[in-house]
Amino acid sequence: xVESKQQWKAWLYLSPAIVLLLIFTVWPIINTxxxxxxxxxxxxxxxxxxxxxxxxxxxxxxxxxxxxxxxxLINTVLLxxxxxxxxxxxxxxxxxxxxxxxxLQKALQTIxxxxxxxxxxxxxxxxxxxxxxxxxxxxxxxxxxSYGIVNDIIRFFGGNWVNWINSGSEHWANMFVLITYIxxxxxxxxxxxxxxGLTGINKQYYEAAKVDSxxxxxxxxxITVPLLSPMLAYVVITGFIGGFKEYTSxxxxxxxxxxxxxxxxxxxxxxxxxxxxxxxxxQGRASAAALILFGIILVVTLINLWVSxxxxxx
Amino acid sequence: MSQSVMKVMQGRDLxxxxxxxxxxxxxxQAGIYLFLLLMAAIVLFPFYWMIISSxxxxxxxxxxxPTFWPMQALFSNYADAxxxxxxxxxxxxxxxxGLVSTLLSLVITIFTAFAFAxxxxxxxxxxxxxxxxxxxxxxxxxxxxxxxxxxxxxxxxTYTVLIVPFLVSVFYIYLLRxxxxxxxxxxxxxxxxxxTSDMKYLWKVMVPLSLPTLISITILxxxxxxxxxxxxxxxxNDPEHRLITNGLRNAFTDTTGDVNYPVQMAAVAxxxxxxxxxxxxxxxxxxxxxxxxxxxx
Numbered sequence: 001x002v003e004s005k006q007q008w009k010a011w012l013y014l015s016p017a018i019v020l021l022l023i024f025t026v027w028p029i030i031n032t033x034x035x036x037x038x039x040x041x042x043x044x045x046x047x048x049x050x051x052x053x054x055x056x057x058x059x060x061x062x063x064x065x066x067x068x069x070x071x072x073l074i075n076t077v078l079l080x081x082x083x084x085x086x087x088x089x090x091x092x093x094x095x096x097x098x099x100x101x102x103x104l105q106k107a108l109q110t111i112x113x114x115x116x117x118x119x120x121x122x123x124x125x126x127x128x129x130x131x132x133x134x135x136x137x138x139x140x141x142x143x144x145x146s147y148g149i150v151n152d153i154i155r156f157f158g159g160n161w162v163n164w165i166n167s168g169s170e171h172w173a174n175m176f177v178l179i180t181y182i183x184x185x186x187x188x189x190x191x192x193x194x195x196x197g198l199t200g201i202n203k204q205y206y207e208a209a210k211v212d213s214x215x216x217x218x219x220x221x222x223i224t225v226p227l228l229s230p231m232l233a234y235v236v237i238t239g240f241i242g243g244f245k246e247y248t249s250x251x252x253x254x255x256x257x258x259x260x261x262x263x264x265x266x267x268x269x270x271x272x273x274x275x276x277x278x279x280x281x282x283q284g285r286a287s288a289a290a291l292i293l294f295g296i297i298l299v300v301t302l303i304n305l306w307v308s309x310x311x312x313x314x
Numbered sequence: 315m316s317q318s319v320m321k322v323m324q325g326r327d328l329x330x331x332x333x334x335x336x337x338x339x340x341x342x343q344a345g346i347y348l349f350l351l352l353m354a355a356i357v358l359f360p361f362y363w364m365i366i367s368s369x370x371x372x373x374x375x376x377x378x379x380p381t382f383w384p385m386q387a388l389f390s391n392y393a394d395a396x397x398x399x400x401x402x403x404x405x406x407x408x409x410x411x412g413l414v415s416t417l418l419s420l421v422i423t424i425f426t427a428f429a430f431a432x433x434x435x436x437x438x439x440x441x442x443x444x445x446x447x448x449x450x451x452x453x454x455x456x457x458x459x460x461x462x463x464x465x466x467x468x469x470x471x472t473y474t475v476l477i478v479p480f481l482v483s484v485f486y487i488y489l490l491r492x493x494x495x496x497x498x499x500x501x502x503x504x505x506x507x508x509x510t511s512d513m514k515y516l517w518k519v520m521v522p523l524s525l526p527t528l529i530s531i532t533i534l535x536x537x538x539x540x541x542x543x544x545x546x547x548x549x550x551n552d553p554e555h556r557l558i559t560n561g562l563r564n565a566f567t568d569t570t571g572d573v574n575y576p577v578q579m580a581a582v583a584x585x586x587x588x589x590x591x592x593x594x595x596x597x598x599x600x601x602x603x604x605x606x607x608x609x610x611x
Contacts, residue, residue, distance in 0.1 A: 010435035013425045013426065013429040017482045025456060025482070027459060101343070101346055108351075115357060119558075119586060120541065121541075122559070122582040122586055126579065128569040184356075245454070254570075255567055255569045261570065287455075294452055
C-alpha cells in the first residue's frame with residue numbers, strides 16, 4: 001500500500017526535474033514536430049520572423065530538394081561509411097594488442113585515451129595547422145614557403161605534396177583530412193569499450209586454442225571477434241549515431257565557413273544545415289531537417305541492430 | 315629399455331618445440347609492441363605538434379623543412395594568445411557557467427534519482443521509461459524549439475540561458491539511480507525505524523556511498539561546459555558571456571593560409587591544458603563514467 005503522504009513527497013523530489021523537462025524537453029518535441037509541418041514559418045517574430053504559415057509538407061520538400069541538403073547528406077553518409085569501419089578495425093587491433101602485453105600496458109592505455117579529453121574545436125585547429133600549406137597555393141606556379149608537416153612527411157618518403165585544405169583543394173582531400181581527424185577522435189572511446197570487453201572473455205577459450213596451437217589470426221577471427229561482437233555492435237552503432245551528428249570537428253578544421261576558402265559550405269553536414277536554417281530564421285525548415293535527421297538515424301540504427309542480431313553472439 | 319629411449323627423444327622434441335615457441339612468442343610480442351608504439355606516436359603527434367608550434371617564432375614556423383624542436387622557446391606567444399583571444403574573460407565565463415550548472419545539476423539529479431530508486435509513487439516505471447526514451451532523440455531537435463523559447467523569455471545573452479536548459483540530464487539520473495539501487499534497502503528501512511528523515515538519509519548515507527558516480531558526473535558536466543560550442547554560439551555570443559570554445563573559434567577565424575599559427579597553437583594549448591590536468595588527476599572517474607555512457611562530455 002502506498003501512503004498518499006509518500007506520493008506527495010516523491011513528486012516534491014521530482015518537481016525540479018519535471019518542470020525543467022516539461023519546458024526544455026517535452027515541449028520541444030511537440031513544438032518541433034508541429035513546426036516541421038508549418039510551411040514558411042519563421043516563428044521568431046521578436047527578431048523579425050514571419051509568424052504566418054499554412055500546414056503542409058512543403059518544408060520537407062524544400063529541404064530535400066535543396067542542393068545544399070543533398071551535398072550535406074552525401075558528406076555525412078560518406079564520412080560515416082568510411083570513418084566507422086576504419087576506426088572500429090583500428091580500435092579492435094589496438095585493444096587486442098594492448099590486451100596481449102603486460103609491461104607498459106597501463107601507460108599505453110592512458111596515451112590511447114588522451115584524445116578523448118580534448119576540445120574538438122581546439123584540436124581541429126591543430127589538424128588544420130598540420131595539413132595547411134603556407135604560400136601561394138592554387139595559383140599556376142605555386143610559391144611555397146612551408147608545405148605543412150603532413151606534406152613534409154609525404155615528401156620525405158618521396159611522394160608529391162597535396163593541397164589538403166587550402167584554396168583550390170579538392171573535395172576528396174578535404175574529406176581525407178576530416179576523416180583522419182574523426183578517426184583519431186573516435187579511437188579512445190572504442191578502445192576503452194573493446195578492451196573492457198576483452199578482459200571479460202573467459203581465458204579458457206585462449207588456453208584451448210593454445211593447446212591446439214591455433215594461429216593468432218584464427219584466434220582473432222574465430223574467438224575474439226565473435227565473443228566481442230556485442231561490444232563491436234555497440235561501438236559501431238554509437239559510431240554511426242555520432243557520425244550523423246558530426247559538426248564541431250568540421251568547424252574546428254575549416255572554421256564556420258564549413259569548407260575551404262574557395263568552396264564555402266562544401267563540407268557541411270546535416271547538423272550544420274539545421275543550424276544554417278536556424279541562423280536564417282527559418283524555424284519550420286530547421287525542424288523539418290531535424291526530423292529528417294532523426295529519421296535517418298533511426299533507420300540506420302535499426303539496420304545496425306538487424307544486422308547485429310544475425311551476427312552477434314550473446 | 316627402448317621405452318626409456320623413446321622418452322628421452324620425446325623430451326628433446328618437446329624442448330625443441332618449446333624453444334621455437336619461445337622465439338615466435340618473443341617475435342610476436344616485439345611485433346605487438348612495435349605496432350602499439352607506432353600507433354601511440356600517431357595519437358600523440360598532434361599534441362606534440364601543438365606544443366612545439368606554440369613555442370616557435372613565426373619565421374621558424376614557416377621554415378621548410380620544419381624544425382622538430384623550437385630553436386628558441388618563445389613563451390611570449392602564450393601572452394599574445396591570452397590577450398588576442400581575451401582568454402581571461404572566457405575562462406571566467408566558462409568557470410561560472412560550469413560550476414553553477416554542475417552544482418545545480420547535481421542537486422536535481424540526486425533528488426530525482428532518489429525518488430526513482432527509493433520512493434513509491436504511481437506511474438513510476440512508466441515515467442522512468444518515458445525519460446529514457448527521450449535519450450534517443452538527437453539534441454538538435456530540442457535546440458530548435460529551445461532557441462525560440464529563450465528568445466521569447468528574453469534571456470539570450472545571459473549566464474542563465476547557458477545554464478538552465480541543460481540542468482536535467484536523463485543519463486545522469488539513470489546512472490545515479492543504478493548506483494542508489496545497489497545500496498541495500500535494509501539500510502533505508504533501518505533509518506526509517508530510527509526516525510531518520512528521508513532528506514537526512516539521502517545526504518548522510520546515499521550521497522556519500524555514491525561519491526564515485528557523483529564525481530564522474532561532475533567531471534563530465536564540467537567538461538561539457540568547457541567543450542560546448544553550438545548552444546553558446548546560438549544564444550550568448552556576446553563578448554561578455556562568450557564561453558571558451560566559442561571564444562577560441564571567434565578569435566582565430568582563419569584556419570588555413572598564412573595564419574599566425576604559433577599564437578593560435580598557444581591559445582589552443584591553453585584551452586587544452588585544464589582538460590589535460592583533469593585527465594591526469596581524475597582519469598579513473600572519467601574512464602568509468604565514459605565506459606558506462608558513450609557520450610562525449
